[in-house]
Amino acid sequence: MIHVKTRSESLSAMQIAVLLANNILGTSILLLPGSLSLAMDTPDGWLSILIGGCLVVGCGYLMLWFSRRFPGMTLFECTELIMGKWIGKAINVILIIYFILLCSYEMRILAEVVNLFLLERTPKSAIIIAMMAVSLYLLFGGLNAITRMLTFILPLTLFVLAICLALSLKVFDINNLRPVLGKGFGPVLKGVKETFQSFLGIEALLILPAYLKQWKNTYHAVWLGVGIPTIVYLLTTVIVIGGLTLDGAKITAWPTISLIRSFEYTGVLVERYDSFLLTVWILQIFTVYILYHFYMVEVLKTILAQSKPTIWIFVSLPVIYILAMLPNHINDVYSLLKYLYWLYYFMLLLPVLLVVVSFCRKDIQYGRTS
Amino acid sequence: MNITRMMEWDIWGGAIIVFAGPYGMYLLMQWLKQLKRQSALSYNQAANLHNNQHQTLECSTDDTASIHTDTSDERHLLSISSLLHQKIDYIGNQLGHSSDLTVRYLTLSDHSARNSAILFINGLVDEKMISDFIISPVMQNRDSISSILSQQPEQLLSTLHESYIPICKGEMCPSAEYVVSKLLSGSVALLVDGVTETLVMDVKSSNGRNGEEPISEPLVRGPRIGFVESIEDNISILRIRAVDRNLTIQPYELGARNTTKAALVFIRDLANAELVAEVDRRIQTIDIDDLPESGYLEQLIEDDFLSPFPQMQNTERPDRVIAALLEGRIAILLDGTPFVLLAPVTFSMLLQSPEDYYERWLPSTLIRMLRYLAAFIAMFVPAIYISFVSFHHGMIPTKLAVSMAGTREGVPFPPIVEALMMEISIEILREAGLRLPKPVGQTVGLVGGLVIGQAAVEARIVSPIMVIVVALTAITSFAIPQYGAGMPIRILRFVAMFCAATFGLYGVLLFFIMLYTHIVRLHSFGIPYDSPTAPPQAAGFKDWKDFMIRVPLFLLKRRPRMNHPQDSVRQDPNPKPKG
Known part of the structure; x- marks a missing residue:
C-alpha cells in the first residue's frame, strides 16, 4: 500500500543534533530573559529553564519514538497516510500556514532588531527582502547544503556567545539572583510554560528523522540538540538577570543586547561587543528561517506529490513577506504570537492523534518495504 | 482590527519585488545552465561530424595502416610464449599498466619469434645506453646467442652479461617482485623465454636536475625543483621521487587538430575508484581542437563555470603533487605546460603550502x-x-x-x-x-x-x-x-x-x-568545497587536525577522510617497538 520514498539526501545522528539545536536557538536568546522575568517576577528563571529543558528532552524522545514507528516518513507523509487523503491534506495546509507564520515572525523580528541596532534609516522591507533572497539561494542547495551551513554556524554562534557572556561577567552580581525560590514553586511552574514556548523548533524531530540512514545514537542526538539550547538559555538568563537585575530585565525590550551594551572595555580595539552578539544572532535567525522554509517546502512536496514545487516556493515568498510586514508595531507581533503558539501545540499533539488513529485503523501498513 | 497595517502600496510593491527578483534570478540561472548543456551537446555533435568527414577523407591511407598493425600485433601476441607473457603481464599488473612502462621485444633465435623482451620505465633510464650497449650487441651476435640458447638456456643470461653486454652494474634476480622495484629505480630488465631468472642492469639516466624553482610558488624550505614543459620529463620527475609501484599513469591524447598528450596520475590502491572513474569520464568528453595549457583542461572539466572559486588546483611543484597523490587525490599532467592540475580541491587546501609540513x-x-x-x-x-x-x-x-x-x-x-x-x-x-x-x-x-x-x-x-x-x-x-x-x-x-x-x-x-x-x-x-569544516559524521572532525592547525606529524596517522581514500592509514597507529 505504501511505498517508502528513497531520499537522495541523508542525515547522520550528529547532523540531526546540530539542526535541532539551530532550530531551537532563535529569537529567544534575546527575548527569553525578559519574558521569563515578566512572567515569573522572581529571578528563578534558570530553574524553569532546567525543568523546561528536561521536559523538552522527554518530548523529543516521544517524537523520536513516533518517527521510529513510521521510519523514513516525515510527519506530513504520515498525516496523509493515516488520516486519509483529504483530511490529511487539510491538516498539512494548517502546517503550511504554521510554517509560513513562523517564517514571517522570524523575518519581522529580524527587521525590528536590525532597524533598532544596526540600520536606523533603512526600511524594513529592504532588510527582509535581502535576507529572504539570500536564504533562498541556500534553500535551493538542498538539505545537505543547509546542514553543512548550519554545522558551520552553530559552533560560531556558541563561541561568540560564550565570549560575550564571559565579558559581561564584569557587571554580574550574584545577589541579583537571590533569593532562590523566594516566592515558592508557583512562579517556577509559570515560567516552565514560557520556557517550553521558547523551545519552539523541537518539532524538527518529527520531520528530520525521515532522512536518517542509521538510527544509531539518535537518542543521544536529542540530548545534544536540546542540551545546547538549554545551556545557552540558562547561561543567558542567569547572566542577564545577574547583570541587569530583575527589574532591569523586565523593562528593557531586548535585555541581552542591553546587557552587552551596558559595559565597556576601554583600550581594546573594540570597546563594545553588541555588534558581535547581533551578528551571531542574525545568523541564528537565518538558520531558523531557512529550516522553517525548508519544512514548508517539504509539506508542499507532500501535498502536491511533486519532487520540485519550484513555482510554489517562489509564490510563498510574497506571502511570507506580506505577513511579516502587516503588523504595525512590534507589540502587535507579540500579541499575535499566542496564535502561533496554539499552532505549535497543535503540531506537537498531532503525532498523538495520528498514533491513536493508526491504532484504530487496521488497514494501514507502515515501515520500510525493503 | 487595528493591530495590522492597512494594505499599503509599499507592502504590495515589496511583495512583487520579493517574487519577481528571486524568480528572475532563478530563470537566469536555469538559462545559463541550459546554455552550457546545449553548447556541450552541439559542440560534440559538430565535432563528430567533423571527425566523420575527416575519416572519410583519410580513409584510404588510414584504414590499411590500422589493419596492418592490428594483425601484426595479434600475431606477435600469439607467438610470445606463455611464460614470457605471464612474466611481462605480472610486471605490467604490478605497475598498473602505466603508460611509461616500455616493453621492447627481441628475437634471439630464428626458430621462434620474439622470445625475449627488454622492460624499462621511460624517463628513468638512459635510452641511448640501452640501444647502444644492450640491444645492438645482442642483435649483432645473434647467431652465437642463438646457439647458447638452444644448448644451455640456463647459462644464457650470465653469458650475455659476462661476454656481450658492456654495462657495469648488473645482477640476476630470480623473483619478479624484485624486478619491479628495480625497474622503478631506473633499471632495465632483460627477460628471456624459458629462463626463470631475469637480468637486471642499472642504466639510470644521469640528468639529475632539470626543473628550475617554480616562480609562482617559491618556498623558503623545500626542494628547489619544478615541473618543465615536457610531459615525459614531468612523469619521470614524479617517478624518481615516488617509487611506489602503485603510481599509475593513464595516458590520453587530447585535441582533434593539435594532438596533445595528457596523463591522469593517481596511486592505484589509494585514490578513490569513483573519483578516478569520474575524472576519466570527464576527460573522455573533451572534444576540442587544441589544448595549449592545462587551464583549458581545467575549464572544460570543472563542476561549476559560474563560480569564482577554482575547482582544481594548479601547481608547478612536484612535492605538492606527490603529497596530494598520497592523500588520495589525482593529478592531471598535460604536455607543453609545467602546470599540473590537482583534484579534488577544497578551500582549505588552497590555503595550504607544502612548507607547512616541512617546518x-x-x-x-x-x-x-x-x-x-x-x-x-x-x-x-x-x-x-x-x-x-x-x-x-x-x-x-x-x-x-x-x-x-x-x-x-x-x-x-x-x-x-x-x-x-x-x-x-x-x-x-x-x-x-x-x-x-x-x-x-x-x-x-x-x-x-x-x-x-x-x-x-x-x-x-x-x-x-x-x-x-x-x-x-x-x-x-x-x-x-x-x-x-x-x-x-x-x-x-x-x-x-x-x-x-x-x-x-x-x-x-x-x-x-x-x-x-x-x-x-x-x-x-x-x-x-567546504570540507573538512562540516563532516557528516562526528569522526570526520578528525580531519581538523590538518585544517586550521597542523598537529605534529606523529599524530597524523591517517589520511584525510574527506577524500575517501581506499587505504586510510598513513602511519601504523600501533607501532611495534623495534629491536
Whole structure:
C-alpha cells in the first residue's frame, strides 16, 4: 500500500543534533530573559529553564519514538497516510500556514532588531527582502547544503556567545539572583510554560528523522540538540538577570543586547561587543528561517506529490513577506504570537492523534518495504 | 482590527519585488545552465561530424595502416610464449599498466619469434645506453646467442652479461617482485623465454636536475625543483621521487587538430575508484581542437563555470603533487605546460603550502592561522571599514571614531567611492607590475603606489585611513600561497564592498551568508568545497587536525577522510617497538 520514498539526501545522528539545536536557538536568546522575568517576577528563571529543558528532552524522545514507528516518513507523509487523503491534506495546509507564520515572525523580528541596532534609516522591507533572497539561494542547495551551513554556524554562534557572556561577567552580581525560590514553586511552574514556548523548533524531530540512514545514537542526538539550547538559555538568563537585575530585565525590550551594551572595555580595539552578539544572532535567525522554509517546502512536496514545487516556493515568498510586514508595531507581533503558539501545540499533539488513529485503523501498513 | 497595517502600496510593491527578483534570478540561472548543456551537446555533435568527414577523407591511407598493425600485433601476441607473457603481464599488473612502462621485444633465435623482451620505465633510464650497449650487441651476435640458447638456456643470461653486454652494474634476480622495484629505480630488465631468472642492469639516466624553482610558488624550505614543459620529463620527475609501484599513469591524447598528450596520475590502491572513474569520464568528453595549457583542461572539466572559486588546483611543484597523490587525490599532467592540475580541491587546501609540513608543527600552525586571517582581512576589511564609516559610527571606540572623522574631513566622496578608487588603482598597479620587465616592475609598483597614495591623501581625495586599509588588503592578498586561490578573494572583495555600502554590517553579514552558501553548494569532483569544516559524521572532525592547525606529524596517522581514500592509514597507529 505504501511505498517508502528513497531520499537522495541523508542525515547522520550528529547532523540531526546540530539542526535541532539551530532550530531551537532563535529569537529567544534575546527575548527569553525578559519574558521569563515578566512572567515569573522572581529571578528563578534558570530553574524553569532546567525543568523546561528536561521536559523538552522527554518530548523529543516521544517524537523520536513516533518517527521510529513510521521510519523514513516525515510527519506530513504520515498525516496523509493515516488520516486519509483529504483530511490529511487539510491538516498539512494548517502546517503550511504554521510554517509560513513562523517564517514571517522570524523575518519581522529580524527587521525590528536590525532597524533598532544596526540600520536606523533603512526600511524594513529592504532588510527582509535581502535576507529572504539570500536564504533562498541556500534553500535551493538542498538539505545537505543547509546542514553543512548550519554545522558551520552553530559552533560560531556558541563561541561568540560564550565570549560575550564571559565579558559581561564584569557587571554580574550574584545577589541579583537571590533569593532562590523566594516566592515558592508557583512562579517556577509559570515560567516552565514560557520556557517550553521558547523551545519552539523541537518539532524538527518529527520531520528530520525521515532522512536518517542509521538510527544509531539518535537518542543521544536529542540530548545534544536540546542540551545546547538549554545551556545557552540558562547561561543567558542567569547572566542577564545577574547583570541587569530583575527589574532591569523586565523593562528593557531586548535585555541581552542591553546587557552587552551596558559595559565597556576601554583600550581594546573594540570597546563594545553588541555588534558581535547581533551578528551571531542574525545568523541564528537565518538558520531558523531557512529550516522553517525548508519544512514548508517539504509539506508542499507532500501535498502536491511533486519532487520540485519550484513555482510554489517562489509564490510563498510574497506571502511570507506580506505577513511579516502587516503588523504595525512590534507589540502587535507579540500579541499575535499566542496564535502561533496554539499552532505549535497543535503540531506537537498531532503525532498523538495520528498514533491513536493508526491504532484504530487496521488497514494501514507502515515501515520500510525493503 | 487595528493591530495590522492597512494594505499599503509599499507592502504590495515589496511583495512583487520579493517574487519577481528571486524568480528572475532563478530563470537566469536555469538559462545559463541550459546554455552550457546545449553548447556541450552541439559542440560534440559538430565535432563528430567533423571527425566523420575527416575519416572519410583519410580513409584510404588510414584504414590499411590500422589493419596492418592490428594483425601484426595479434600475431606477435600469439607467438610470445606463455611464460614470457605471464612474466611481462605480472610486471605490467604490478605497475598498473602505466603508460611509461616500455616493453621492447627481441628475437634471439630464428626458430621462434620474439622470445625475449627488454622492460624499462621511460624517463628513468638512459635510452641511448640501452640501444647502444644492450640491444645492438645482442642483435649483432645473434647467431652465437642463438646457439647458447638452444644448448644451455640456463647459462644464457650470465653469458650475455659476462661476454656481450658492456654495462657495469648488473645482477640476476630470480623473483619478479624484485624486478619491479628495480625497474622503478631506473633499471632495465632483460627477460628471456624459458629462463626463470631475469637480468637486471642499472642504466639510470644521469640528468639529475632539470626543473628550475617554480616562480609562482617559491618556498623558503623545500626542494628547489619544478615541473618543465615536457610531459615525459614531468612523469619521470614524479617517478624518481615516488617509487611506489602503485603510481599509475593513464595516458590520453587530447585535441582533434593539435594532438596533445595528457596523463591522469593517481596511486592505484589509494585514490578513490569513483573519483578516478569520474575524472576519466570527464576527460573522455573533451572534444576540442587544441589544448595549449592545462587551464583549458581545467575549464572544460570543472563542476561549476559560474563560480569564482577554482575547482582544481594548479601547481608547478612536484612535492605538492606527490603529497596530494598520497592523500588520495589525482593529478592531471598535460604536455607543453609545467602546470599540473590537482583534484579534488577544497578551500582549505588552497590555503595550504607544502612548507607547512616541512617546518615544525608550531610555526606551521601559527602561519596557517595567519593565512586564514589574511584571507579574512583581504576579503572583508574594506567592507567592514566602509560599513563602520558610513553606518555604524557608534560601534568603534569614540577616540578612533573622532580621529577617523577628522581624517575624512574635506574628502568630497562617500566612503564607497573612495574605496573603489583606491582598490581599483591598486589592482591596476598589481596587474601592471606583472607585465613590466622584472627589475622595473617592483620599483614602479611601489613608487606608483606610494606616489598615488601620498598625492591622493594630500589632495584630499582619499583619507589616510583608507590608504592604510587598501595597503593592508593588498599585502594580505599576497599572503595566499597560490595565485589562483587569491583570485576569488580579489573579486569578491568588491562585492563585499558594495554590500557594505548598501546595508552596512548587515550587508556584510548577508554577503558572508551568500558566500558561504555558495561554498557549501559547490563541489569539486564530488567533494564538498567546504570540507573538512562540516563532516557528516562526528569522526570526520578528525580531519581538523590538518585544517586550521597542523598537529605534529606523529599524530597524523591517517589520511584525510574527506577524500575517501581506499587505504586510510598513513602511519601504523600501533607501532611495534623495534629491536
